[in-house]
Amino acid sequence: MVANTDVVVVGGGIVGLATAHELVVRRGHKVVLLEKEATWAAHQTGHNSGVIHAGLYYKPGSLKARMCVAGNQSMVDFARKNGIPHEVNGKLVVAVTGEEIGPLNVLAERAAANGVPARTVTAAQAREYEPEVQCVAALRVESTGIIDYKAVCQVLADQLVDHGAELWSASPALAIRENSSAIEVATPHGVVRAKVLVNCAGLHADRVARLAGRRPQARIVPFRGEYYELRPEARSLVNGLIYPVPDPAFPFLGVHLTRMIDGSVHAGPNAVLALRREGYRWRDFSATDLADTLSFPGTWRLARKYAATGVREVARSLSRRRFADSLARLVPSVTADDLVPAAAGVRAQAMLPDGSLVDDFLFELAARQVHVLNAPSPAATSSLEIGRHVADKVSDQLL
Structure with missing residues (x-):
């Protein structure tokens, strides 16, 4: 079987699904999404802590900082719109000793630089939120939340199918080759011929990049x-x-x-x-x-x-x-x-x-190719924003 499409996305975790969702639902492109496992979100997405991160830890101006802060809001909005259980309950970052107060203040400054709602509280104030906590001071971060990212992925997958995308599970990318008119990905179930390849393979992102003829510097x-x-x-x-x-x-x-x-x-x-x-x-x-x-x-x-x-x-x-x-x-x-x-x-x-x-999200571009080479935490929180970023790069290639 040969499937012809605008974009082939390799990887059915939350970043791959969010990217495909942006391309299909919001931009109207044809997409085939490949996942080597039988289910979506089988690895990083399905084994994380379920936190909607606020964005306070990351270097101001970095992709992580910008996409996490924006992603915090877009993920909450997506959950509200689609009835996905979630809760914005805030968190405490606690300084247990006096030596940790300096680093805690630095973290508060970084939160302010990133636009994250956070405030320093006393030990007594911290115990109003968490009566059993031990600390000398704490940072209260209001926008942190919790969610079931597998449920998010299922909604993304359902909406992709409803909008005509092809989702192939149990379909690892076995080989990738390029000719004058298309890039082709061989799978156990056939070949996908696309105008652009998007690599969101997570734990195997560097290997998929090498399959596509790239030599990524990062491993x-x-x-x-x-x-x-x-x-x-x-x-x-x-x-x-x-x-x-x-x-x-x-x-x-x-x-x-x-x-x-x-x-x-x-x-x-x-x-x-x-x-x-x-x-x-x-x-x-x-x-x-x-x-x-x-x-x-x-x-x-x-x-x-x-x-x-x-x-x-x-x-x-x-x-x-x-x-x-x-x-x-x-x-x-x-x-x-x-x-x-x-x-x-x-x-x-x-x-x-x-x-x-690599302490930031890392993307590598080539003709007809976009590779997401580093997307650990807070990638789940940031996934809808990563999807928009990648889709922008894809759209440029489709012009």
Whole structure:
């Protein structure tokens, strides 16, 4: 079978679906969307914390800052319009010690620069929101919310089908070739011939780019984020979202507590190197994926830079007590007995050869091609804005 279309989108996570939605529903283009799994949102989107981020952490003026702040509002609007359960309940970023007040103030300044509604509160004021929290001061961020991103993806997929898009599940991109008139993507179910290719393959974005003849400078390195959840009898310890002040020596946010849209309370994630691109457990192993990671010079440079931190993360991964101790810094009443394992996620983190992690969304353009090469958190929050950004690039190519 051969399908002819304007655009072929590779990847059926929230970024791929949002991009296809923008192209089809809002701009009237013909689209075929390919997803290698049998369901939508099978990986990063379906394994995240369900947070609608506010946008306070990101460098002012960056794509992440601009798209997250705009995406916070567009995601809430989309949820309201389509009856998707969500809640804008705000969060606390808490300084547990006096040494963390300076970084907390820096975070407040960044929030102001990004246009995020946030204010510094005292410990007593913080406990009005979270009676069990321990802190000397906190940042109250009003626009943070929670949502079920799988439900968002299902609505996007349904609307795509209603508007005539073709959605092919269980259809990995096996080969990509280009001729004078089109770009062709081979799948197990046939060939898609399109005017433009959009790569939203997440954990495999660099590989799809190479299939398309590109040589992306960044390599996807998978980091597993492990979660616990509080037992039902301990859920009353947390009303909303409680985050630590980020450690400036570590490129992730640190474990935090999140009351989900279903009332459960998730705790995490930590960050450890995954042994497979879709490695949700320590026993999930791929020789090919691990060789891909270990053969990349940036991996070893990153390991040297964060050796001590990496050891601590692995130790926390292997010890429920250590995990609970990290949470007890924020909420002292949390104990190891309160924690039960929950599903882990894997972050598709783009890394450069010098060992630095790409800290912004990263797009690469070529003739007839748009590649989304780095879209970790807050990509779900920002997905509708990323979709518009990519669609603008596609529209330029279709002129």
